[in-house]
Amino acid sequence: MADASLKGAMPETHDGRSLRIGVVHARWNRAVIDKLVFGVRQALHDCNVPNDNIVVQTVPGSWELPGAAAELISGSDFDAIIAIGVLIKGETMHFEYIADAVSQGLMRVQVDKCIPVTFGVLTVLTEEQAMARAGMSAGGHNHGEDWGFAAVEMGLKRKLWR
Ligand code: DLZ
Incomplete structure (x- = not known):
């Protein structure tokens, strides 16, 4: 059995009852997206973030995520934003351009807005890889949960550090 401490962040437990979290997700690859959003909600619930303090918005595709995250931050008082998309490589260079621009954009x-923006964008080669990372296949793990916990931790640390 592999040593879990060698892979991924060691989890910390945080109480997010005071936090307001914005979630923005793309609608491409919707079945996988819905599972990831479910995982995010589960983690936020486990951290006591009130349902009324979770705002979920959608955009057409991952390309739109950075602009939407910036608008959400400008328009309301969030402690953290979680941006979710699923980019699956096709036959053209589209994937490379969008993946690079979206990750840099987020x-x-x-950094510009001084608000944690959790990187919830899967950049995968196949639909199967995406499904495994959304906990949709045997042995898979829903990365949405990790993104929810990361947003709570960073939202609280931002409050502490200000
Ligand atoms: C156009 C496009 C393609 C080919 N693939 C994806 C994808 O796998 N995942 C995703 O989230 N969005 C994709 N899009 C849509 C773009 O992100 C964007 O919404 C459109 O180019 C309109 O700006």
Whole structure:
């Protein structure tokens, strides 16, 4: 059995009852997206974030995520944003351009706006890989849960550090 401490972040438990979290997700690859959003909600619930403090918005595709995250932050008082998309490589260069722009864009938003933006974008080669990362296949793990816990931790740390 592999040593769990060698892979991934060691989890910390945080109480998110004071937090307001914005979730924005793309609608491409919707079945996988819905599972990831479910995992996010589960983690936020486990951290006591009130349902009324969770705002979920959708955009057409992952390309739209950075702009939407910036708008959400500008328009309301969130402690963290979780941006969710599923990019699956096709036959053209589309995947490379969008994956690169979206990851850079989300990082730019979080640094420029000083609000944690959790990177919930799967960049995978096949639908099977996406499904495994949404906990939809045997032995898979829903990464949405990790993103929810990361948003709570960083939202609280942002409050502490200000
Ligand atoms: C166009 C496109 C393609 C080919 N693939 C995906 C994908 O796998 N995942 C995703 O979230 N969005 C995809 N899109 C849509 C773009 O992100 C974007 O919504 C459109 O180009 C309109 O700006």
